[in-house]
Amino acid sequence: MVTPVDGALTPVTAFALVGALGVGSQWLAWKLRLPAIVLMLLAGIVIGPVLGVFDPARDIGDLMGPMISIAVAIILFEGGLTLNFHSLAGAAEGVRRLVVLGAPLGWLSATLALHFVAGLGWESAAVFGGILIVTGPTVIAPLLRTARLQKRPSALLQWEAIVNDPVGALAAVLAFEVVVVVHADTSAAHAVWELLRGIGFAALVGVFGGWGISRAFDRGQVAEYMKVPVLFAALLAGFALADALLHESGLLTVTIMGIWIANAGLPSYEEMRRFKEHATILLVSGVFILLAAGMNLDTLSMLDWRAAAFVAALILIARPLPVLLALAGTKVPFRERLLVALTGPRGVVLVAVAGLFGERLVALGLEDAARIAPLAFVIVAATVVLHGFTLAPVARLLGLTAKGRAGVILVGGSGFSTALGEVLEKLGVPVLVCDTNIIRLRGARNAGLQTFYGDILSESAEFGLDLIGYDRIVALSENDAYNTLVTTDLAPEYGRANVFQLRRETLDTRRHTLPSTLGGRRIAGGLTYGELSRRMHQGWQLRATRLSAEFGYRAFRETFPDSVLVGELPEKGDLRLFEPRADDSDPKLTTGAQVIHLAPPEPAPEKAPERRPEKAAETPSETAAKTAPSSGTGPADSA
DSSP states (O other), rough: OOOOOTTTHHHHHHHHHHHHHHHHHHHHHHTOOOOHHHHHHHHHHIIIIOSOOHHHHTTGGOOOOHHHHHHHHHHHHHHHHTTGGGGTTTTHHHHHHHIIIIHHHHHHHHHHHHHIIIIHHHHHHHHHHTOOOOOOOOHHHHHHHTBOOOOHHHHHHHHHHHHHHHHHHHHHHHHHHHHHHHTTTHHHHHHHHHHHHHHHHHHHHHHHHHHHHHHHHHTTTTTTGGGGHHHHHHHHHHHHHHHSSSSTTTHHHHHHHHHHHHHOTTHHHHHHHHHHHHHHHHHHHHHHHHHHHTHHHHHHTOOHHHHHHHHHHHHITTHHHHHHHHHSSSSSSSHHHHHHHHHOOOOOHHHHHHHHHHHHHHHHHHHHGHHHHHEEEEEHHHHHHHHHHHHHHHHHTTTTTTTTTEEEESOOOOHHHHHHHHHHHHOOEEEEEEOOOOOGGHHHHTOOEEEEEOOOTSHHHHHHSTTTTTEEEOOOSSSSSHHHHHHHHHHHHHOOOGGGEOBBBSSSTTTTTTOOOOSOOOOOGOHHHHHHHHHHTTOOOEEEEEOOOSSSSHHHHHTTTEEEEEEEEEEOOOEEEOOOOOOOOOOOOOTOEEEEEEOOOOOOOOOOOOOOOOOOOHHHHHHHHHHOOOOOOOOOOOO
């Protein structure tokens, strides 16, 4: 057992502290709607350089370096798993330009800014400039979800961030090897050969590893419960194998492995990707806390006005100029080019790789390389804060966000679904009605609602529909099993609080009760599809009634005692759908909100009995004529 020195934490306590602060920062950022990476940066600096409670080098020791390298490899692998080529529709040319032209131009512009503005030597500037190609995928993804960007600019930013991660690392490797050649007796030809051999070997390992894993999984040669452990073991083996030949080339290996598996069409791909998303959150949190806590006040004191000037030059010149040049002449509209050019947040990969190469350059005798790590932290903090608060407003100014309120996807083209869509559209909430039967969409189309003929879970819907403006799913089809499938599959993407379905028709017995992990929240007062259909046929109607100080909840219930509450739309804010409570009580309604409810038909007003006009008294001859039997000899009666 390792005995900690005075004032040091045990490794177990240190890991627990890192985990608590990292996940706690992520949760607090979610509650406050702030960039999580900024809170993690502050937490790490407070417990490290400021208070001295935690020092990774002291409390964890030599394991810190390998731990960070492996964590970055897993983060890049998970990023590669998100690169399905189908999602490139409409953005392939732009992404290709950003990688092939934008990355080298960005490397050059960042190197020039580092040398002439930040004051670094050419060698340190070239290595750090290569790392600055990276725009953090772990930062871009949450920013895109918050800003609700349109599909193409969102795809451009996401693909650029993930693909350029290994590209930036390899650029830094290339520059670093050149520096090693300059400071060593190794010939330039030998160094170039070693570099090309390492990159080629890393790419080969990535392709072979991705192909082998996909083939084994597709043929059922790995048990379902073993797939994630096998995947992790394979990526670690591939990373270590490539890294043994050329430092940091393992990042290229794991990225290629992830991209190959993402496009292999594996049936269990979604489960694997979501599991690694959870692991990535933990790893990002841990790595950033470790790196921030590992800083010291002497290092931070190296930052001066040159650092601030460099950050401004990077954001205003070194990032926009290469992007605009790379995208010039493409079919990408200028507004989208401008948004991409002005958006370049950096994340944990930049800090991790910059800290690693900074230490190695210092070991080679380049003292100015000690400024690389603090500069990386400043860049990350500045870009994340800036883009975290300005991306959505800038995108709205350029007209590249989903307009209006967040919308609702209604799955199933029933009469209730159409009626609900009409009410929501009149209230300004976008609606998309989906169904696999085109006939059932007739009512929605006649009502002027946007429709999609097909399966909402299909690739056609995922890659062909622009769903960025919708944040709720309501499954209203007549098929209970399909409703459960839709809400279960889409819950991780939309959040379980935002997926709803009708109550199942089956009896509430143990034989039919599903686990709580399946399905969505109930809606429409817990009514089933059959109960809703009968009520709609009986003349029940969906209405929107505004509550006010004069017409409050009590007056609403007196006016509509039998109405079923569906949801409400506040004056400011997004739609709120109601889930029935166990005690059948109504949820708390908001004054000023439009209450959406299913109201019974109004009773027809009672009519006074009609008075017939008095007739003149019949004469005896008329009476006799009516009562006399027909002779059958007259003209035929009209039908």
